[in-house]
Amino acid sequence: MGVFFLLGLVCMDFKLRPFSGDRVPRPHNEISVPSLSEGYTGLDLEIGAGAGMHALAYARQNPSRLLVAVERTEAKFKAFESRVSRHEPLKNLVAIRDNAVSVVTHLVAPRSLDRVFILYPNPYPKESQANKRWHRMPFIQHLHECMKPGGELTIATNEVFYKDECRAWLLGLGLFKLVSEAELSLSDAETPRLPRMRTHFEKKYLRARQKIYNLVFARC
Ligand SMILES: C[S@@+](CC[C@H](N)C(=O)[O-])C[C@H]1O[C@@H](n2cnc3c(N)ncnc32)[C@H](O)[C@@H]1O
Numbered sequence: 001m002g003v004f005f006l007l008g009l010v011c012m013d014f015k016l017r018p019f020s021g022d023r024v025p026r027p028h029n030e031i032s033v034p035s036l037s038e039g040y041t042g043l044d045l046e047i048g049a050g051a052g053m054h055a056l057a058y059a060r061q062n063p064s065r066l067l068v069a070v071e072r073t074e075a076k077f078k079a080f081e082s083r084v085s086r087h088e089p090l091k092n093l094v095a096i097r098d099n100a101v102s103v104v105t106h107l108v109a110p111r112s113l114d115r116v117f118i119l120y121p122n123p124y125p126k127e128s129q130a131n132k133r134w135h136r137m138p139f140i141q142h143l144h145e146c147m148k149p150g151g152e153l154t155i156a157t158n159e160v161f162y163k164d165e166c167r168a169w170l171l172g173l174g175l176f177k178l179v180s181e182a183e184l185s186l187s188d189a190e191t192p193r194l195p196r197m198r199t200h201f202e203k204k205y206l207r208a209r210q211k212i213y214n215l216v217f218a219r220c
Pocket residue numbers: 047048049050051070071072073076098099100101118119120121122199200201202
């Protein structure tokens with residue numbers, strides 16, 4: 001990767017297939033996110049919540065907002081549920097075991113999400129897997145439609161290629177503007193730059209002395 005990879009991004013024509021929601025399977029549970037979010041000051045979504053470390057802390061710190069946290073892997077979701085059961089019940093956290101694409105496509109209303117978090121997504125580093133990266137999936141166009149104008153999308157990764165490609169695609173598609181970009185390391189943990197480690201993967205990477213990248217976009 002490196003210079004040639006960045007040059008490739010500069011010359012790239014950013015186009016995606018249209019998103020076909022009717023081809024996406026329905027989620028396993030037909031909950032109504034719009035009715036659940038009534039009475040809250042905001043609706044937020046976490047995609048790939050893992051064992052729920054960020055989701056729990058976020059819901060606790062933001063009691064007036066509803067967080068829908070989706071994790072599709074059974075073992076991770078069990079760890080999430082067990083973490084939830086060990087803490088004070090949080091009415092403003094809805095944990096769902098499912099594919100986030102199904103949940104957003106069928107349960108979330110257009111222009112309803114204020115904040116979306118995708119923290120340490122699987123990077124799918126092989127070129128043959130490139131279309132599985134969130135910013136290269138047609139679904140990103142639907143996620144954009146489900147966000148309020150000005151709503152924020154936070155993406156964190158430890159992979160420099162993923163950070164560069166994600167920024168290039170989201171801006172190149174014209175769907176998002178970059179609000180902030182930070183490069184953080186262990187020395188930033190427990191400082192105002194990174195007050196606490198947010199997820200298990202964040203902990204793992206920082207403790208292994210890797211850099212992490214945090215991108216915040218605003219929906220155009
Ligand atoms: C590398 S892990 C990061 C987990 C957590 N965010 C963290 O930082 O500790 C990526 C997670 O995303 C989940 N995931 C991937 N694609 C998903 C999808 N379409 N819907 C829901 N979860 C998904 C995986 O099961 C996995 O738990």
